[in-house]
Amino acid sequence: MSPDKSDTAHASGMDRDEAKTALREIGAHQRRGFSMSSYRHAAPYIFMVGVMWLVADLTQQFQPNNYYVWPLGGLFCFLCGLALAYREGKSRAYAASPGVGQYIGRVVATWIFAILFCMGTFRIFAPSSGAQGGSFIGMLLGTIYACMGLWMGWRILAVGLFLAVMSLGGYLWVHEYYSAYMGIVGGGGLILSALWLRRV
Amino acid sequence: MTGPDEVIHQSTRLKIMATLRGMPPGELVEFTRLKAILQTTDGNLGTHLNTLENAGYIEVVKDYAGKKPRTRVAMTGKGRAAFEGHVAYLKGILES
Numbered sequence: 564m565s566p567d568k569s570d571t572a573h574a575s576g577m578d579r580d581e582a583k584t585a586l587r588e589i590g591a592h593q594r595r596g597f598s599m600s601s602y603r604h605a606a607p608y609i610f611m612v613g614v615m616w617l618v619a620d621l622t623q624q625f626q627p628n629n630y631y632v633w634p635l636g637g638l639f640c641f642l643c644g645l646a647l648a649y650r651e652g653k654s655r656a657y658a659a660s661p662g663v664g665q666y667i668g669r670v671v672a673t674w675i676f677a678i679l680f681c682m683g684t685f686r687i688f689a690p691s692s693g694a695q696g697g698s699f700i701g702m703l704l705g706t707i708y709a710c711m712g713l714w715m716g717w718r719i720l721a722v723g724l725f726l727a728v729m730s731l732g733g734y735l736w737v738h739e740y741y742s743a744y745m746g747i748v749g750g751g752g753l754i755l756s757a758l759w760l761r762r763v
Numbered sequence: 764m765t766g767p768d769e770v771i772h773q774s775t776r777l778k779i780m781a782t783l784r785g786m787p788p789g790e791l792v793e794f795t796r797l798k799a800i801l802q803t804t805d806g807n808l809g810t811h812l813n814t815l816e817n818a819g820y821i822e823v824v825k826d827y828a829g830k831k832p833r834t835r836v837a838m839t840g841k842g843r844a845a846f847e848g849h850v851a852y853l854k855g856i857l858e859s
Contacts, residue, residue: 577767577853577856578856579856579857582853582854582856582857583857585777585853586850586853586854586857588774588777588778588781589777589781589784589850589853590781591781592778592781592782592785592800592801593781593782593784593785594785595782595785595800596781596782596783596784596785596786596792596800597785597786598785599782599785599786599792599796599800600785600786600787600790600792
């Protein structure tokens with residue numbers, strides 16, 4: 564029976580097999596709906612981080628003594644994150660969901676946790692080079708995305724694995740053009756990943 | 764055991780409601796994204812969305828994204844309750 568002809572079949576006549584099939588379809592589509600929503604919400608943040616990495620790493624490659632690029636990059640991400648959180652909070656104001664204040668609060672809290680974690684980690688395991696610090700943060704971010712992807716959907720898992728592997732690979736095998744590599748492969752990869760996440 | 768929901772029971776409408784149920788409450792999803800997930804045609808999807816909207820299970824919002832017309836859909840509270848009831852009915856069949 565084709566799916567659309569089932570309009571004439573009444574639900575009250577369902578047997579166990581039909582119920583089981585229906586529940587399986589429900590589960591599959593619920594998961595797809597959840598994943599699609601997760602991808603759509605994650606994509607702008609991943610795009611923002613990708614742009615920052617691309618610009619900051621390329622700047623560092625050609626201006627190694629530019630000590631402002633990463634603090635400015637971090638500030639860019641923080642402000643963009645606030646703007647995205649504001650937009651997201653406003654767009655969901657029609658529903659029983661967190662409002663603008665909560666969204667912005669979560670973005671600020673995320674940054675505080677991330678900065679404190681990195682500061683604490685680098686205090687314990689002080690990096691001896693920029694590449695060490697950069698690859699550690701790349702692997703950390705990639706691992707976080709990968710773990711999130713286990714719950715949200717395989718695309719975010721794939722983005723996380725890509726980020727973690729390319730960060731480690733860069734530290735191990737790319738030396739002379741490490742910053743350019745991280746910018747183009749890492750930052751560029753994140754930008755493309757964000758565009759991919761927005762496609763269903 | 765709750766009874767079946769004849770509106771939601773239909774295969775495409777069941778998939779529509781399940782997809783919307785997987786999203787945060789009240790979140791709007793574009794018509795084009797829904798069509799891609801369900802792999803159906805504009806006409807088919809539009810017909811089923813009309814049926815669900817007439818039943819009060821979804822809300823359809825038509826506006827503009829810039830200059831481009833946009834149609835978005837979200838599940839209503841009534842739709843959520845009806846969907847949960849229908850799922851409970853299906854589970855009841857398996858448990859009986």
